[in-house]
Amino acid sequence: MSGVVTATRPGPVPGSGKVLVLGGTNFDVIVRAERFPEEHEKVRGNAYTALPGGSAANTALGLARQGCDVRLVSAVGDDALGRLCLDDLGAGGVDTSLVRVDAATRTSMAIVLSSGTGKRMMTFPGADRDAAFDAVAEADVRDVDHVHFVGEPTAPLARVVGLARRYGRSVSIEWNGRDMSGLAAGPGLNLMNVDEAARLPGADPDDAAATARRYARQLSGNVILTLGADGALWAGPSGEVVHEPTRAVDPVDRTGGGDAFDAGVVAGWLLGEPPSACLRRGLTAALHVITKIGAHP
Template sequence: MLESTLRPAHGRKPAAKRVLVVGGTNFDIVVQTERFPEEHEKLRGGTCWTSPGGSAANTALGLARHGCAVTLVSAVGDDALGRVCLDELRAGGVDTSLTRIAPATRTSMAIVFSSGAGKRMMTFAGADRDAAIGAVTADEILALDHVHVVGDITPPLTRLVALARRLGRSVSVEWNGRDMSPLAGSATLNLMNADEARNLPGAVAHDPAVTAQRYAESLSAEVIVTLGPDGALWASPGRPPLLVPTTPVEPVDRTGGGDAFNAGVIAGWLSGAPPTECLRRGLDSAVHVITKRGAHP
C-alpha cells in the first residue's frame, strides 16, 4: 500500500488524495418498471428520470464525495447532453479540464430499465475518449497519487496505465464485464462483481472467493468482488479472502451502486484503511446510492 512521503504539519489535516479517473461519461435515461413488455405490449413504467452517468463519471463523483481531489479524463459530445453532464460533474467537485468536448459528435447515452431488485441496460456509443486519454502527459500523472481506469483495453489506455506505473503511481482497474488481465498484471486494485468473476477464464462456478483468490495469486494484486446482498470480498496474494457483509436494504434503483462501492473502496485504501474498513466504506456508499433514485443522490 502506498504511503505519502509528505506528512502533514502538526494539527493540520492530510492533503486530499489526488485521483485521475479515466473512462466513459453517459447521459442516462432510467425507467422504473417491475417487468419488461411483451411483444407489441405498451407497458407503462412507474417513473422515468434522466441523469448524467457512466462508470467513470459516477466513480469520479463518488470519490469527490469521499474528499478526494478528482480529475476526469473522458469525452462528451458538443451537445446539450454533454453540457448537462459537465455541469453536474463540476458541481460535484470533479475537475473536467481533461475531459474532451468532441466536435460534431453526440454524447454517449444509456437507457436503463430498473426494477429495484435488478436492472437491464442498453448503451449507445458517442464521443470517443481515446484522444483525451492519449493526451494525458507524464507531468499530469506526476501531479496526482492514483489512477483509476474503466473501459476497453485500447492502445491509449494501455499507454496511460504503463506510464502511471512507471512513474510510481498506484492503479485500480474496474473490470466491468471485461477480462482486464492485460492491464491488471501489476494493478494494485482489481474491482469486479460476482457475475463478472463467474465469467472469467478459469472461474470456479458458484465460488467467487476461490476465483478471486486464484486471480489475486496469478496477478500478484488485490482482487475485490461485490456479492450483491451477501456483501463483498477482498482477496490478497498469500492470504485467505476477507468477506464483509452488507446492510440489508430494499433497493430502489441499483444504477451506480457498483461505482459508488468502488469509490468508497478506493478512497478508503488511499487513506491507509485496512481491507475490512475499505469494504465497509464501499458497501455503505453503495447502500446510500441504491436506496435512492438516480446514481448521484
C-alpha cells in the same frame, strides 16, 4: 470467509487523495418498473429520471464526495447533454479540464430499464474517449497519487496505465464485465461483481472466493468482489480473504451502485485503511445510491 489481509503495496501514501479517473461520461435515461416487458408487451413504468451518468463520471463524483481531489479524463459531445454532464461534474467538485469536448459527435447515452432487483441497459456510443486518453501527458500522471480506470483495454488506455506504473502511482481497475488481466498485473485494486467474476476464464462459478483468490495470485494484486445482498469480499495475493456483510435493503435502482462502491473502496485505500474498512466504506456508499433512482446523491 475470514483472515487477515494486508493490502498489496506499493500503494498510495496514507492520507493522499489526488486521483486521475479515466473512462466514460454519458447521459442516462432511467425508467423504473415492477418487471421487464416480454416480447411485444407494454409495461407501464412507475418512475423515470434523466441525468448525467457513466461509470467513470459516477466514480469521479463519488470520490469527490469522499473528500478526494479528482480529475476526470473522458469525452462528451459539443451539445446540450455534454454541457449538462460537465456542469454536473463541476458542481460535484470534479476537475473536468481533461474532458475532451468533441464538436464532431454527440454525447454518449445510456437507456436503463430498472426493476429494483435487476436492470437492463442499452448504450449509444458518442465522443471518442481514446482521443482524450491520448492527450494525457506524463505530467498529468505524475501530479496524482492514484489512477482509476474503467473501459476497454485499448492502446491509449494501456499507455496511461503504463505511465502510472512507471511513476509508482497506485492503480485501480473496474473490470466491468471485461477480462482486464492484460492491464492489471501488479499491485493495486481489481474491482468487479460476482456475476462478472464467474464469467472470467478459469473461474469457479460456484465459489466466488476461490475465483478471487486465483486472480489475486495470478495478478499479484488485490481482487474485490461485490456479492449483492451478501456484501463484498477482498482477496489478497497471498490467499487470504476478508468478507464484509451488508445490511438488507429493497433496492430502488441499482444503477451506479457499483461505481459508488468503487469510490468508497478507493478512498479508503488512499487513506491507508485496512481491507475490511475499505469494503465497509464502499458498501455504505453503494447503499446510499441503490435506495433511490439514479446514481446521484
